[in-house]
Amino acid sequence: MSLDPAEFGRLRTSVAADWPLDLLLQLKGSTRIAVVIPARNEAATVADVAGDILRDLGTLVDEIVVIDSLSTDDTARVAAAAGAVVHSVTQIRPDLGIRGGKGEAIWKSQFVTDSDLIAFIDADLTDWGTHFVLGVLGPLLADPTVQLCRGFYDRVLHAGGEVTLEGGRVTELVARPWLALYRPELIEMVQPLAGEWAIRRSALETLAIPTGYGVEISTLLDVHSRYGVEGIAQVDLGRRAHLHQQIHDLAAMAVEILAVADRRRGSSDTLAVQSVDGTIAAAVTTRRVDASRISTDRIVSTDERPPRNQVEDPVARR
Ligand SMILES: Nc1nc2c(ncn2[C@@H]2O[C@H](COP(=O)(O)OP(=O)(O)O)[C@@H](O)[C@H]2O)c(=O)[nH]1
Ligand SMILES: [Mg+2]
Numbered sequence: 001m002s003l004d005p006a007e008f009g010r011l012r013t014s015v016a017a018d019w020p021l022d023l024l025l026q027l028k029g030s031t032r033i034a035v036v037i038p039a040r041n042e043a044a045t046v047a048d049v050a051g052d053i054l055r056d057l058g059t060l061v062d063e064i065v066v067i068d069s070l071s072t073d074d075t076a077r078v079a080a081a082a083g084a085v086v087h088s089v090t091q092i093r094p095d096l097g098i099r100g101g102k103g104e105a106i107w108k109s110q111f112v113t114d115s116d117l118i119a120f121i122d123a124d125l126t127d128w129g130t131h132f133v134l135g136v137l138g139p140l141l142a143d144p145t146v147q148l149c150r151g152f153y154d155r156v157l158h159a160g161g162e163v164t165l166e167g168g169r170v171t172e173l174v175a176r177p178w179l180a181l182y183r184p185e186l187i188e189m190v191q192p193l194a195g196e197w198a199i200r201r202s203a204l205e206t207l208a209i210p211t212g213y214g215v216e217i218s219t220l221l222d223v224h225s226r227y228g229v230e231g232i233a234q235v236d237l238g239r240r241a242h243l244h245q246q247i248h249d250l251a252a253m254a255v256e257i258l259a260v261a262d263r264r265r266g267s268s269d270t271l272a273v274q275s276v277d278g279t280i281a282a283a284v285t286t287r288r289v290d291a292s293r294i295s296t297d298r299i300v301s302t303d304e305r306p307p308r309n310q311v312e313d314p315v316a317r318r
């Protein structure tokens with residue numbers, strides 16, 4: 001099932017079927033392409049994700065990289081066995097500090113890849129296909145003015161059951177309402193927080209990157225501020241399923257997304273508070289009370305890393 005692109009106004013919307021492998025191979029020319037898979041404790045699924053991409057898209061993709069953050073399971077071993085290049089965030093520029101978080105993995109991936117286009121794919125996908133990668137790359141290969149392409153999909157709510165275009169809970173109750181209030185030009189984004197997206201390196205390296213789950217909203221807002229709605233595309237990938245999180249973990253995710261979005265409340269792409277090395281260090285405390293009336297505090301980091309192009313190379317510093 002796909003949607004009528006006419007519904008999407010100025011936002012460039014296509015469907016994955018518009019971007020078959022042979023077309024992308026023609027468009028690729030000398031463009032180098034990386035697929036980056038952030039993964040923490042995804043041993044059950046990461047090998048299938050990386051292995052399928054290598055098998056189907058080996059001629060298109062120049063680098064396939066898994067960025068692991070301190071997984072306690074076999075993620076790194078099974079991803080390497082599937083043929084991916086595996087890096088731990090602890091080994092990438094340790095001089096810049098070592099942190100957890102999905103955004104941190106994406107930020108550090110810039111130090112171990114050199115491709116012109118980078119596609120990000122979640123490692124916990126269970127119902128997906130390698131057309132996800134083709135779909136997010138197609139609009140960037142076809143049109144040099146597109147900087148960022150984000151996927152959208154029906155979400156499979158129950159295994160073998162209903163599918164719906166509704167986003168996840170954080171998408172529907174936090175991200176899309178925030179966009180409606182503060183960036184109405186982006187209300188046509190179906191899945192603003194989708195983990196499947198691609199971006200030009202030249203754009204990514206100019207953006208501050210939140211260390212955690214704020215990375216999707218920040219890249220969307222910052223590309224919009226800088227390049228306008230014309231710089232953004234979205235692509236219908238069909239359907240997707242992944243592993244679901246607990247509501248309390250989603251609440252922490254929502255806090256980070258709101259903090260990161262609120263720093264970008266205006267249309268300006270300049271972040272106000274920056275420390276000496278350009279990292280924004282900030283945290284929010286959340287509290288919940290359980291059935292025994294015992295409260296637990298949780299500190300949610302809302303840190304952001306500086307744009308890659310503002311980080312000196314270690315050699316240049318000496
Ligand atoms: N390297 C790394 N990857 C992470 C981290 N946290 C999440 N991820 C990965 O980011 C992707 C999306 O994370 P997930 O927790 O599934 O978020 P959700 O899909 O938004 O619920 C998955 O591939 C995770 O393994 C982290 O701290 N480090
Ligand atoms: Mg997930």
